[in-house]
Amino acid sequence: MAPRFMTDAQLREHFGISERALRRLRMTRLFPARDSLVGKTDSKAVHHFFDRRAGLLSSGSTLEGDRGEENFEGF
16 A cells, blocks of 8 residues: 655656656646645645546545546436
8 A cells, every 4th residue: 555645756656757747747736735744745635636637537526525436327
């Protein structure tokens, strides 16, 4: 199981992104910032960021509101 809070090196390894890509993502306002208390980034928030970016969640979805339920009504 992946740790909840990750260093930049752990994020790069876990998500398979380069150092340059992580730097560019950090420059956006949408990518989760490092927690000021622990100095690491919440990996759940990063997963949520990539899910929204891939269109798997609506931009208004919250972690609590996303229960992973499948809805095939619209297909």
